Amino acid sequence: METLISKCKSAKKPLVVAGCVPQGSRDLKELEGVSIVGVQQIDRVVEVVEETLKGHEVRLLTRKTLPALDLPKVRKNKFIEILPINVGCLGACTYCKTKHARGHLGSYTVDSLVDRIRTVMADGVKEIWLSSEDTGAYGRDIGVNLPILLNAIVAELPPDRSTMLRIGMTNPPFILEHLKDIAKVLCHPCVYSFLHVPVQSGSDSVLSAMNREYNVGEFRTVVNTLSQLVPGMQIATDIICGFPGETDEDFAQTVSLINEYKFPQVHISQFYPRPGTPAARMKKVPSNVVKNRSRELTSVFESFSPYQGMEGRVEKIWITEIATDGVHLVGHTKGYVQVLVAAPESMLGTSTDVKITSVGRWSVFAEVIQTPDRRKEDTKSIGNESIPNKCFPSSELEETCSCAVQSCEREDTLCKSTIQLDNSRLEDHNRRNVIGWFLRKRKVHGAAKMKGHLLESKVKQQTEGRSIGNLGFTDWALLGGMLLSSLTIVALLLLLGFRTLSSK
Ligand code: SF4
Known part of the structure; x- marks a missing residue:
């Protein structure tokens, strides 16, 4: 800057x-x-x-009223609306610089947020992410609370589950009072059963030095209650390693908390003093110790296999983006597990049933199931789309977070990096997958290369004992096209040869 x-x-x-x-x-x-x-x-x-x-x-810089919710906006992803429900927070965490910028809590009214939801749904948005420095604190300045807002919003969502709601990051203190109501909302069919609750440390003395206004026991209450009441509940959390005064014992408590719950997502950061914050004046933990702790916690976290056992399961997913490999689409289950699925781009913004075929460390792979509904949709779209419905297997029926050291962009980065981290599995998966091969056309250009992939795919099929008769319409069409091209070239060569001979 x-x-x-x-x-x-x-x-x-x-x-x-x-x-x-x-x-x-x-x-x-x-x-x-x-x-x-x-x-x-x-x-x-x-x-x-x-x-x-x-x-x-x-x-x-200063102002008493909130900016309008309907400012002109270009969405990064046209299917996703990131909707701030308030600015600022009620906290005073000693490491936080965000508070200096965002200030005290200022909540939008329930009516204005519901109006905005109606507008964005009319724009074609399929996922609404509520964002806030602390979602749990919503409404305390205007005499309402988070469950009131959430119930008003879910009442607007279409019953066909075509639009999903994702509740943003929340600190433990304020949702403690509303856990049962929040659990009810998280069980709603149109709400992802996912919550980001940053704990920051597994030690009460560090939490107190951070001025986080809750203890580890209260964090446990949040996690245990939601996990009990919400089927398939997934909770993500954040940890700051090496906060001033953090001892080996404090850190060991953090490791044991993470080990105990085996959270599927943990955002680990090293403490970095922000100028002008109280923590910047505290005695620092030596940087090599901070680095070692962060490495240790990262390797503990990376050793988890959160999605093990999901293979073969049938799940409904909501698809909103293209994976960085340019082949798969990215969808999420109701529990917000990231699913990579080989499917045409026309499925962006839709939901479908998939069957989980394999699991990675950061995401799972799945195949679209040809349900009767899906078949109908595919048949409908066949006239407009270049990818016919036959490319689906027909035989099988499956924040804004300023509240941590890093900003909400981190979530995006995490999603991207998780897709990249799974890339080697992904390549392997593609090689074994006829649909993957077909869709790779989005990325791979040139007839020679396509021919190579086709042969590779055929060899794979034969190795796996599949008969040629299993090839779909698309495969036959492509083979026919290639054969026709070859015959045309031969015919042209013959014609040329004939003409050359006759001219002599
Ligand atoms: S860390 Fe979050 S809750 Fe704490 S002061 Fe900053 S924005 Fe507020």
Whole structure:
């Protein structure tokens, strides 16, 4: 950021800096002489730009009202709406810089959020992610609470389960009061049975130094209650390694907590002092110790096999994106387990039944099941789509989190890296999968390469004892096409040869 700012300044370009950093650290030397707009004034960015272009320096940081929910927006994923339900929080964690930028809790009203839900569903959104610094604190400033909001939202979701709700990250203190109500909502067919509850440490003395306002026992209550009341409940958590004052004993308690619950997702970060926070003034744990603890915890976490035993299970999944391999689509089960499935892009934004074929460390692989509904949809779409329905196997019937050291982008990064980490399994999976081979066309160009894959696929099929008669319509069509091309080339060569001979 410093580099960009000085580059713009030396090029004498008008410059506006927006977001959390100017909001939380407005007195930074680098921001001198630059227009800045804070997180709560983002709807005034046009004014700020216009004034800056006129040569004025503008500083818009404080405000009493919340920015409108319906600001113009370009979604990163057109099927997903990230909907902030409030800004700020009621916490005062000693390591947190976010609080400096986001400030005290400011909740949107239930009505305004429900209106927004209706609008985004009309836009074609299929997943709504509620985001907040602390979802559990929602509404305390305006006399409502999270269960009231959640019940109002689920009442709007279509009963055909075409739109799903994902509840955002929450700290333990405020949801403790509403655990049963939250559990009921998490059981709703249109709500993912998934919650991100950052514990940060397994030691009460470290939690107290962090000023987290709960203890490990309360965190356990949250996890145990939700796990008991919500079938298939998945909980993700965060850990900060090497917080000032963390002893070996404190760290051992963290390791044992993670080992006990074997959470499917743990975001592990090393403590990093944020300037201006109380924790930055505390005595640091030596950095080699912090690194070693983070490594140790990471290897403990990576040794878990959270999805073992899912093979063969039939699950409904909601598909929203293309995997980084360009072949698979990414869907999620009701428990928000990441599923990689070889399927056409036309299935983005839909839900389907799949059968889990194998499991990886970070995700599972599945095949789409040809249910009667699915068959109908495929037949309907066959006229418009380039991938016919026969490419499905017909024989088988299956945050915004500022509340940790890192930001919500981390979740996205985690998703991406998990897909990449499973890439070697994925390649292997593709080699064994006729649909995978077909869909690789999205990525692999050139007839020669396609021919190679076809042969490889055929060899695999024969090795697995499948008969050629199992080839689908698409396979036959491609084989026929290739044969026709070869015959045409031969005919042209013969014609050319004939003409050359006759001209002599
Ligand atoms: S860590 Fe989360 S709850 Fe704590 S002060 Fe920061 S934003 Fe608030």
